[in-house]
Amino acid sequence: MARVVVIGGGFGGLASAARLAKLGHEVTLIEQERTLGGALTTIEKDGFRWDAGPTSTLLPAVIRDFFRKSGRAAEKEIDLVPLEPVAQHRFADETVLDLPGGSRAAQLDAIESALGRGAGARWVSYVDDFAEVWEALRKDWFERPWSPEHAPKQTRALLETRLTLQKLVAKEFKDSRLRDLALHATRFEGHDPRNVPAWVGVWSYVEQNFGAWTLPGGMGQLTGVLAERLATRGVTVTTSTTATDLVVEAGRVVAVSTTAGDLAADVVVVAIDPRRLPALADQVARTMPVIPPVMCHMGIVGEVPDLPHEVVIHGDPCLVLRTNGTAPDGAHAWTVLGRGRLAEDIVTALQRSGIRVRDQVEVRIDRSPRELVADWNGSPSGVLWQGRGTVRHRMGTTSPIAGVYLAGAHTTPGAGLPSVGLSAALVAQVVGPA
Numbered sequence: 399m400a401r402v403v404v405i406g407g408g409f410g411g412l413a414s415a416a417r418l419a420k421l422g423h424e425v426t427l428i429e430q431e432r433t434l435g436g437a438l439t440t441i442e443k444d445g446f447r448w449d450a451g452p453t454s455t456l457l458p459a460v461i462r463d464f465f466r467k468s469g470r471a472a473e474k475e476i477d478l479v480p481l482e483p484v485a486q487h488r489f490a491d492e493t494v495l496d497l498p499g500g501s502r503a504a505q506l507d508a509i510e511s512a513l514g515r516g517a518g519a520r521w522v523s524y525v526d527d528f529a530e531v532w533e534a535l536r537k538d539w540f541e542r543p544w545s546p547e548h549a550p551k552q553t554r555a556l557l558e559t560r561l562t563l564q565k566l567v568a569k570e571f572k573d574s575r576l577r578d579l580a581l582h583a584t585r586f587e588g589h590d591p592r593n594v595p596a597w598v599g600v601w602s603y604v605e606q607n608f609g610a611w612t613l614p615g616g617m618g619q620l621t622g623v624l625a626e627r628l629a630t631r632g633v634t635v636t637t638s639t640t641a642t643d644l645v646v647e648a649g650r651v652v653a654v655s656t657t658a659g660d661l662a663a664d665v666v667v668v669a670i671d672p673r674r675l676p677a678l679a680d681q682v683a684r685t686m687p688v689i690p691p692v693m694c695h696m697g698i699v700g701e702v703p704d705l706p707h708e709v710v711i712h713g714d715p716c717l718v719l720r721t722n723g724t725a726p727d728g729a730h731a732w733t734v735l736g737r738g739r740l741a742e743d744i745v746t747a748l749q750r751s752g753i754r755v756r757d758q759v760e761v762r763i764d765r766s767p768r769e770l771v772a773d774w775n776g777s778p779s780g781v782l783w784q785g786r787g788t789v790r791h792r793m794g795t796t797s798p799i800a801g802v803y804l805a806g807a808h809t810t811p812g813a814g815l816p817s818v819g820l821s822a823a824l825v826a827q828v829v830g831p832a
């Protein structure tokens with residue numbers, strides 16, 4: 399049995415701690431804030447409740463696998479439901495597309511009828527091309543710790559490609575709406591598609607094949623369930639404590655320095671931005687964090703348009719409206735996120751886009767990117783793509799320091815709940831049973 403210290407109580411840290419405890423290790427998790435969850439939390443005010451960060455997830459199998467491997471099946475603890483549609487896309491020419499998830503045929507039909515004849519066929523043909531990419535990445539990138547040594551030549555070539563997502567999409571589509579559809583997720587996560595390798599488009603394939611899923615009442619509830627799982631598994635949780643560095647002797651970690659003193663450790667899981675720990679900072683000197691979007695949580699009274707869970711308003715700025723908050727009777731809890739040229743108040747920008755609720759907003763909480771990074775002690779959106787080299791410059795599951803492993807948005811395979819959940823599974827795989 400190893401003494402494991404997990405640094406960071408976001409989804410990455412919580413999932414790693416629960417898995418390692420189930421494998422029989424003695425686990426302590428330390429979190430800088432008073433509460434757990436990182437971005438995976440809820441915000442409440444005057445009877446309104448919003449997800450602070452994620453509101454849905456792709457690849458629900460990751461969450462199901464976590465529950466199975468850490469003690470109890472997901473169905474016994476949470477109610478994961480598919481989102482239908484995955485999102486409504488509103489384009490600059492006022493076309494509206496309700497994009498279904500989990501079905502190639504449904505996407506073909508919906509795009510064909512919203513964007514015109516031939517558009518659906520072009521879209522599914524683009525997505526089909528990612529089938530092989532998905533198979534390769536699943537085996538060598540998502541389900542085992544990435545290393546160029548173990549991967550077949552084709553996967554190495556895929557990850558090293560010079561083809562960017564921007565170029566691929568420009569080549570595939572003349573229709574700017576299809577281009578926006580293909581580039582939206584990457585752009586909205588804060589990346590410039592000119593710096594993103596083409597294979598990252600695989601998420602369109604994942605969305606089409608496995609759908610997007612949510613928890614009625616908010617994704618943030620997952621943190622409460624995970625915290626219970628840690629308690630059941632006997633994990634010691636220490637909040638309001640900051641990890642300041644790793645103590646390394648003869649190339650092996652022996653402790654974590656914290657604001658409450660040193661914690662002895664045989665194994666350390668770093669589930670935060672490694673740039674925060676001097677012992678690892680040099681390893682990631684060439685990375686930059688992604689800046690989160692501008693956010694505004696709104697408590698709205700009176701009649702509102704009937705909108706799906708997520709509405710994407712393409713353009714510059716690009717706005718994403720998430721309608722899944724919980725509110726008192728007759729009211730609505732929505733969140734609007736913005737990226738790009740936001741030269742005016744975000745609720746005014748939403749009004750201008752045709753969703754006119756500005757005068758009904760009774761409660762609002764504005765959160766700037768700077769405030770989000772300060773509140774979360776780093777960016778939950780992970781590492782910025784700066785070209786294909788980012789695969790090498792970002793850290794993987796293992797580190798050059800014996801006993802130190804990495805999970806969370808800043809490591810391979812990347813940000814977002816599916817990748818972060820997989821990073822915890824990879825750590826458990828490498829550390830192994832006690």
Ligand SMILES: Cc1cc2nc3c(=O)[nH]c(=O)nc-3n(C[C@H](O)[C@H](O)[C@H](O)COP(=O)(O)OP(=O)(O)OC[C@H]3O[C@@H](n4cnc5c(N)ncnc54)[C@H](O)[C@@H]3O)c2cc1C
Pocket residue numbers: 405406407408409410411428429430431434435436437438450451452453454455456639640641642669670671674690691693735773774775776777778779780805806807808813814815816818
């Ligand atoms: C606005 C927004 C919306 C999003 N929406 C979605 C979505 O809909 N679907 C999706 O899949 N993904 C979404 N994401 C991405 C997803 O939320 C994150 O990638 C994921 O939650 C990151 O988890 P994490 O554990 O790596 O990091 P975090 O959630 O950032 O957690 C890190 C934790 O570590 C703590 N910490 C930091 N430094 C220290 C230290 N030195 N010592 C101790 N503790 C420390 C922090 O306080 C924090 O609690 C969204 C992200 C944002 C910002």
